[in-house]
Every structure is written in structure tokens, then in C-alpha cells.
Amino acid sequence: MEHISKEKIQLDFNRQEYSNDQLVSLYQKMLKPRLIEEKMLVLLRQGKISKWFSGIGQEAISVGVTSALNEDEYVLPMHRNLGVFTTRNIPLYRLFAQWQGKLSGFTKGRDRSFHFGTQEYKTIGMISHLGPQMGVACGIALGNLLREDKKVTAVFTGEGGTSEGDFHEALNIASVWGLPVLFCIENNGYGLSTPTKEQYNCENLADRGKGYGIESHIIDGNNIIEVFDQVNTLCKSMRLNPRPILLEFKTFRMRGHEEASGTKYVPNELIAEWALKDPIENYKNYLLNNDILSEKNDQEYREKIKKEIDSNWEKANNETTVDVDLDRELGDVFSPFEYYNIPASNQTHELRLIDAISDSLGESMMRFDNLVIMGQDIAEYGGVFKITEGFVKQFGKQRIRNTPICESGIVSTGYGLAINGSKAVIEMQFADFVSSGFNPIVNLLAKSNYRWGQSADVVIRMPCGAGVGAGPFHSQTNEAWFTKTPGLKIVYPAFPVDAKGLLATAIEDPNPVLFFEHKALYRTIRQEVPKGYYNLPLGKAALVKKGDDITIISYGAGIHWALEILDKHPQISVDLLDLRTLQPLDETAIFGSINKTGKVIILQEDSLFGGIASDISALIMENCFTSLDAPVKRVGSLETPIPFDKNLEEQYLGKRRFEEELLNLVAY
The missing domain is CATH 3.40.50.970 (Thiamin diphosphate (ThDP)-binding fold, Pyr/PP domains)
Structure with a gap:
């Protein structure tokens, strides 16, 4: 952080051609997430919320970037980017309900914080693993590029996240494919407690753009006009000339990684120095000094926002907890898909x-x-x-x-x-x-x-x-x-x-x-x-051979191994069940066959322990126990990695042991 401590404390605001209304609007947009945060910190101390990731001191970045985007352009924020969500005008009660795990949130109580997305507001939240967010932005931008939509996709990460491999993979993909992605690094000094000097060894993270052939810029992340103006200019250019751009916003995290972490690991003088560079207080003073904002107007804005916060908090807080609904939980694991059979041609x-x-x-x-x-x-x-x-x-x-x-x-x-x-x-x-x-x-x-x-x-x-x-x-x-x-x-x-x-x-x-x-x-x-297009349903096994003595369950190469062995033993009457799909699993076909034959052997190529044969065996024991005339038998490969030598590979594969186990089960 030495390079920041030497910088001048005074922020230099240059209004350029922006109107008073535009300048005040940026102030209001920053003020809202700050006042929400102040409310949340009070509620945290009162034990009314469980966790909070503070973005105090970084509002100019979230607000400036989001304000420069069109409403139909995707933005992918992190957990310190409350200003993205408020600038997108997401209803506060829905945000509060999300944080409280209520049904009016975006995840039906299944996730917390900003771990959600919403197509309505073109905002895609991250997962805790951070890095994949970069690649997701590449995919969104690729879709826009293929349709020639002339849209920008903005994605956020912290300086800590730039250490992940996904960050480097995404920059390379975006560069090679010329994707209109705005990669926004919020360099706030610390990844949890790890300072930047232990995260990377280059002077500026923006310098990494050179290695990927990507244009890059360093922006004062506490100066709202500079953020908005530069990002707005770049976005206009990217829409006409699609390409990725890497931005490093210099800023500071004034509070802990999350509130429980505290900031004891941060030197006091550093916190004091950055407190003087507060993006909201400095900008407010600039507006006041230039007669763009009055103290009265400022107080009115604050009171209005606080009223909005309080009423929406009350609405979300009064909402009942999520009802436990087993069918809904299981039903939402997959997106709805109605399979319509397209029959095969006779040719x-x-x-x-x-x-x-x-x-x-x-x-x-x-x-x-x-x-x-x-x-x-x-x-x-x-x-x-x-x-x-x-x-x-x-x-x-x-x-x-x-x-x-x-x-x-x-x-x-x-x-x-x-x-x-x-x-x-x-x-x-x-x-x-x-x-x-x-x-x-x-x-x-x-x-x-x-x-x-x-x-x-x-x-x-x-x-x-x-x-x-x-x-x-x-x-x-x-x-x-x-x-x-x-x-x-x-x-x-x-x-x-x-x-x-x-x-x-x-x-x-x-x-x-x-x-x-x-x-x-x-x-x-x-x-x-x-010939031509046809489809087959997922979750339906195929009965390759029909018999009464024993059921063989397999898939992939195992089916052909079984057929080869059965050719040697035509006297065995077998139901040979080809699962075809392992998820969803055709339990009806499995149980129906076993209830008929009373004996079952499950063959898989994978090594045995922890394979799907074990789960199928357990399902059979739980659902067909009274129909069984012998123990369920599993056959798989050895508990070793797969060797290269032909003889070693043959020894490894379960095919080698299947015939003996089948005959033993028939004779049981």
C-alpha cells in the first residue's frame, strides 16, 4: 500500500460537461448504499442480521460503473458491491428479504447475501469461489457478440480474486475472442487479512493486461466523477469496437472482510489516511462548495432514503419465514423440461x-x-x-x-x-x-x-x-x-x-x-x-436381453462385456438392463426386473468403492429385499488408478472378474 500512502489526500473532481442534475444523481446513488450499510451495521450489533460484508468507502466504484452501463447490459458484482444493486433499482424489500432468507428474496431462502442473480435487473451475483464469475461474464459477452448486440458486460473482482486461475483464464479467453467485457478490479488493499504485497508482485494489477494483449487503465476508485466518466467513455467505445478492457480501481476497505473479522491487522495510520479520502464526504463537499448541492437538499435526500430503508426493512422483517415444502425443494433442483418425443425415421x-x-x-x-x-x-x-x-x-x-x-x-x-x-x-x-x-x-x-x-x-x-x-x-x-x-x-x-x-x-x-x-x-x-433428427427420453433404461434367472445391470462398455460373456453361456436366462442414463435413474425398470428374477449383478467399469453400483445396490436392498434370492453382487475395477500396460489394464478392469461372479451368483 506504499504507493497509495504517498498520493495526495485531496480528491480532484472535474465536472467536465456533466449537468448539475447528473452530478447530484451520482451523489444520491452513492448515498443510498452508504445509508443502507449504516442501518445494517446497527442491526448486526443488535443481533437482527447474522453477517455483513461492508463496502463502505468503495461506493464510487459500484455506482460509477453501473451508472455507465445501459439497463439491458449485464453486470456481475461481488459481495461488496451493494451500489450495483441499488443503482439497478432493485426493490429494497427484496434485497432485505434476500439477506434474511425470506421468500420475497431471490433464492427462496436457499442462499444469502449477494449470492443470487436476477434476469429482470440483468444482475448476476457470484458464488463464494469468486473466480468463475470472470468466465461467466465472458459467456454473456460472447452471446452479445454473436448476436451483434453492441453491448458491454461488466464484471467485478477484488485484488485477491486476481490470484485465482479463473481470472487469468477469463482474461485470456476474452482477449483471444475479442469479447466486450469490462473487467473491474477493486484493489482495496486486503484479501481478508492478506495485504496486496502478499497477493501479487507487480506494481499495478492493471499491468497484467499487457500480458494478455488487453487494454488496461488505473482509476481512482474514490472519485465518482472520474469513475463514471472514464467507464462511460470506455463503454461507448467498446460498443462500437468490441474488445475486453481491464480496469484497476485504487481504493481501500475501511471495515473488515466481514464484520466479525475486524481490522486489527490494518495499520491505524492507513485507516486514518483513507478516511480522509471518503468518496461520499469528499464529493458532498465538492458539490456544496460549488453550489451544486445545498445542506438542506442533502438533509432531504438523507431523510427520504432513510424512510425508504426503514419501510422496506419493516416489510421484509415482517414477512414470515419460508414454509418448508419438500415438493418445492426437490422440484426446483432442475429447470422444467417437457420432453416431446420426435420419432425416428424408418430410413x-x-x-x-x-x-x-x-x-x-x-x-x-x-x-x-x-x-x-x-x-x-x-x-x-x-x-x-x-x-x-x-x-x-x-x-x-x-x-x-x-x-x-x-x-x-x-x-x-x-x-x-x-x-x-x-x-x-x-x-x-x-x-x-x-x-x-x-x-x-x-x-x-x-x-x-x-x-x-x-x-x-x-x-x-x-x-x-x-x-x-x-x-x-x-x-x-x-x-x-x-x-x-x-x-x-x-x-x-x-x-x-x-x-x-x-x-x-x-x-x-x-x-x-x-x-x-x-x-x-x-x-x-x-x-x-x-437418418435425420430424433430424440429419446432421459431416465429410461433399455432391456437389451429378456430372461427370468438373473438381472444384469450395466451401462457403457459394461453392456458389451456382459453380452460377450452371455454368448459363452446361452443357458443363462438374463434380463440385461442398459441404464443409458445414470441421473435420472430408471428405478422402475430396475425394481421391476429384480422383483421378477430375484437375483442381480451390477457391472461398472469404474473402480468399485463409491461408484454408482453401490448406490443402486443400496436402493435394491431398501426396495426389493423380500424379492431377493441372493445377495446383491457388484463388479467393478480395481481400487487403483488405471495402468497403461495392456496386461495390467486387463487385470484392472472388472470385465476380467465378471464371468466368475456371474456364474457364482447363478449357482447361489
């Missing part, structure tokens, strides 16, 4: 699994002109498996987009596209690499509809599976990482017909879907596949 052609997937993607691209496919090397190269080969020529580079190597940033970008009315399909080059995008999948996509009613219309394609000698980082079937996360749908087909129809439905569905594609089946499994 067919033989396709491999990989061709069926490519066919389905192409059909969906023609059906949905707002669909964008993103992934590493998917454009001219056609992807490492050539599934999108020829798509650039057919659909153009705007909709078939090569991405930088940044899974987290691209998943967040996909979510931003969905927020802005598009559909996104993201190809993970290998399912293993999804670990680098895990956070936005489980915390943004999965929780979106439950938290604030926003659908996350994103499909993530997951080339997965062993049997091709690809080793520990290109062979996993990691579906169990996601089947336990409410809000995600998981599809895992075994046959070309299913792959084409289920992928079509996954893209139709406004909810996030992870679509697993087994690499070893890509070019080995062929089938007569209907």
Missing part, C-alpha cells in the same frame, strides 16, 4: 458410435441456431476424435469455437452463454481433464436453478473409458464424481442409436448434462441408425 444407415454422435451434433446445430460448440481443437482439426470434422465449413467459426486450454474458464463461459439465451456444448478433450473444470460444474451449473431459478443449458461431452492403453490420465470413467451432485444429469450410452437420440435430448434439455462417450466403443460398435 436408416449403418453408423459407428462416433458417427452417431457427430450426426446428432450436426442435426442439433441445424435445429438450434443459438447452439455453440466449444472445445480444444474442435474447429478445423475436428477434435482429437474427429467428431466435429467439417463442422466449421458447415456452421462457421463463430459457432464452432476452438478454446484455449482452460477447462474451468470454458465451463463458466458456457454458463454465461446459457444466462444470455444460448445453448452450449462443451467437449472435454478427455473426460479425465474435467477435473480442471470441476468447480464451475458442481457449483455453478448444478446449483443454478435451485439457487435462483436460472437454467444452465450446457452439455459437456466426456470421451472416457479404458481398453485403449491410454493410461491413468486418459482412461477414467469418472461418472461417480458427478452422479452424487444434485442438479446434474448424467447420460452414458452403449449403442449408436441411443447415443444419437439421447444427445439430441440432452441438448434440448435446459439443464446441465454430462454426456459420457466410451472411446473404446467409438469405432468398434456399429448399428443401423435412423
Whole structure:
């Protein structure tokens, strides 16, 4: 903070061409969040609210940036940006209800503080992980760019958040794609208690723009006229010439990270120095000294705002607590989706699994002109498996987009596209690499509809599976990482017909879907596949073989392993159930088959412990116990990473042990 302590204390306000009304309006807009905060701090001391993240001293940034945006332009604030919400004229009782966990808030009591979004006010709040917010802004801006809307998207972060990888991924994406994103860094001196000298080692955070080829500026974050004027000028330019811009606002956090944290770690002289640079008091004195504002007017404004605050607080505080409604809670995990069957054509052609997937993607691209496919090397190269080969020529580079190597940033970008009315399909080059995008999948996509009613219309394609000698980082079937996360749908087909129809439905569905594609089946499994567009319902298993002795439950490559073993033992009468989708799970088909056969073996390629076979086994024990003639048997792969050597890989896979376990169960 040494560079700030040497600056002059007096703020230099230059009104330029702005009218008195405009200057006073900026003052009123700053005054409202300050007075709300003062009220909240009193209520916090009285124990009437549980937590508060103060933005006192930083109002000029939130108000100035938001005032420079058009009302139909998205802004993505953080938890210290109350001025964004008030400048967007969000009703105060709804804000207060949100903070109190009331139904009139934006999350039905499911989240607190500013962890919400609202399409009505084009304001998208953050999650506690901070970084993904940057990528979401990229997705929103990409949607605007594709439609040539000439709109800017503004997104906030603190200086601490710039240490996260998502920040750097987003800057790179925005730079490479020329996205009209205004990246706003509020450099307020501390990330919780960690000072800036322990956060970064460059003189100014704005300097990072050079490394990404991004225009950047440093702005005095306590000077409301400077903030508004510079941001307003830049936004006008960005609308005509779309590009990202990085802004560093120099300011200071006058209170704790949140009130319970306090500020004992901050030198007293630093607090005293910045208190003299208070953005509201300095601006008020400027307005008074230049006869733009009178003391009487100021008092009237304060009284009016305080009345508004008190009446809205009373309204929110008098609202009853949220009624517990189990159906509503479970029903809001996913966005509503009515499946309408589009039957398959009678005309067919033989396709491999990989061709069926490519066919389905192409059909969906023609059906949905707002669909964008993103992934590493998917454009001219056609992807490492050539599934999108020829798509650039057919659909153009705007909709078939090569991405930088940044899974987290691209998943967040996909979510931003969905927020802005598009559909996104993201190809993970290998399912293993999804670990680098895990956070936005489980915390943004999965929780979106439950938290604030926003659908996350994103499909993530997951080339997965062993049997091709690809080793520990290109062979996993990691579906169990996601089947336990409410809000995600998981599809895992075994046959070309299913792959084409289920992928079509996954893209139709406004909810996030992870679509697993087994690499070893890509070019080995062929089938007569209907031509043209058709779909298949999610959550419906397929009965591949029908019998009475035993039920085999599997999916993906496991189905083909089972068929191979059953060819050797035609005397076994089997119900072979292909789950096809793991979330939602077809419990009706599972229980119906077991109640008929009395014996069940569950086969998965994933290592056994913690896999979906365990949950299916538990469901069977809880719902079909009296029908069972033998213990439920699970077969999976070894509790090791997947090895590279062919012999070691064969030993690893559950296929090796399935035949013996099946015969033991038949003989039980």
C-alpha cells in the first residue's frame, strides 16, 4: 500500500460537461448504499442480521460503473458491491428479504447475501469461489457478440480474486475472442487479512493486461466523477469496437472482510489516511462548495432514503419465514423440461458410435441456431476424435469455437452463454481433464436453478473409458464424481442409436448434462441408425436381453462385456438392463426386473468403492429385499488408478472378474 500512502489526500473532481442534475444523481446513488450499510451495521450489533460484508468507502466504484452501463447490459458484482444493486433499482424489500432468507428474496431462502442473480435487473451475483464469475461474464459477452448486440458486460473482482486461475483464464479467453467485457478490479488493499504485497508482485494489477494483449487503465476508485466518466467513455467505445478492457480501481476497505473479522491487522495510520479520502464526504463537499448541492437538499435526500430503508426493512422483517415444502425443494433442483418425443425415421444407415454422435451434433446445430460448440481443437482439426470434422465449413467459426486450454474458464463461459439465451456444448478433450473444470460444474451449473431459478443449458461431452492403453490420465470413467451432485444429469450410452437420440435430448434439455462417450466403443460398435433428427427420453433404461434367472445391470462398455460373456453361456436366462442414463435413474425398470428374477449383478467399469453400483445396490436392498434370492453382487475395477500396460489394464478392469461372479451368483 506504499504507493497509495504517498498520493495526495485531496480528491480532484472535474465536472467536465456533466449537468448539475447528473452530478447530484451520482451523489444520491452513492448515498443510498452508504445509508443502507449504516442501518445494517446497527442491526448486526443488535443481533437482527447474522453477517455483513461492508463496502463502505468503495461506493464510487459500484455506482460509477453501473451508472455507465445501459439497463439491458449485464453486470456481475461481488459481495461488496451493494451500489450495483441499488443503482439497478432493485426493490429494497427484496434485497432485505434476500439477506434474511425470506421468500420475497431471490433464492427462496436457499442462499444469502449477494449470492443470487436476477434476469429482470440483468444482475448476476457470484458464488463464494469468486473466480468463475470472470468466465461467466465472458459467456454473456460472447452471446452479445454473436448476436451483434453492441453491448458491454461488466464484471467485478477484488485484488485477491486476481490470484485465482479463473481470472487469468477469463482474461485470456476474452482477449483471444475479442469479447466486450469490462473487467473491474477493486484493489482495496486486503484479501481478508492478506495485504496486496502478499497477493501479487507487480506494481499495478492493471499491468497484467499487457500480458494478455488487453487494454488496461488505473482509476481512482474514490472519485465518482472520474469513475463514471472514464467507464462511460470506455463503454461507448467498446460498443462500437468490441474488445475486453481491464480496469484497476485504487481504493481501500475501511471495515473488515466481514464484520466479525475486524481490522486489527490494518495499520491505524492507513485507516486514518483513507478516511480522509471518503468518496461520499469528499464529493458532498465538492458539490456544496460549488453550489451544486445545498445542506438542506442533502438533509432531504438523507431523510427520504432513510424512510425508504426503514419501510422496506419493516416489510421484509415482517414477512414470515419460508414454509418448508419438500415438493418445492426437490422440484426446483432442475429447470422444467417437457420432453416431446420426435420419432425416428424408418430410413436408416449403418453408423459407428462416433458417427452417431457427430450426426446428432450436426442435426442439433441445424435445429438450434443459438447452439455453440466449444472445445480444444474442435474447429478445423475436428477434435482429437474427429467428431466435429467439417463442422466449421458447415456452421462457421463463430459457432464452432476452438478454446484455449482452460477447462474451468470454458465451463463458466458456457454458463454465461446459457444466462444470455444460448445453448452450449462443451467437449472435454478427455473426460479425465474435467477435473480442471470441476468447480464451475458442481457449483455453478448444478446449483443454478435451485439457487435462483436460472437454467444452465450446457452439455459437456466426456470421451472416457479404458481398453485403449491410454493410461491413468486418459482412461477414467469418472461418472461417480458427478452422479452424487444434485442438479446434474448424467447420460452414458452403449449403442449408436441411443447415443444419437439421447444427445439430441440432452441438448434440448435446459439443464446441465454430462454426456459420457466410451472411446473404446467409438469405432468398434456399429448399428443401423435412423437418418435425420430424433430424440429419446432421459431416465429410461433399455432391456437389451429378456430372461427370468438373473438381472444384469450395466451401462457403457459394461453392456458389451456382459453380452460377450452371455454368448459363452446361452443357458443363462438374463434380463440385461442398459441404464443409458445414470441421473435420472430408471428405478422402475430396475425394481421391476429384480422383483421378477430375484437375483442381480451390477457391472461398472469404474473402480468399485463409491461408484454408482453401490448406490443402486443400496436402493435394491431398501426396495426389493423380500424379492431377493441372493445377495446383491457388484463388479467393478480395481481400487487403483488405471495402468497403461495392456496386461495390467486387463487385470484392472472388472470385465476380467465378471464371468466368475456371474456364474457364482447363478449357482447361489
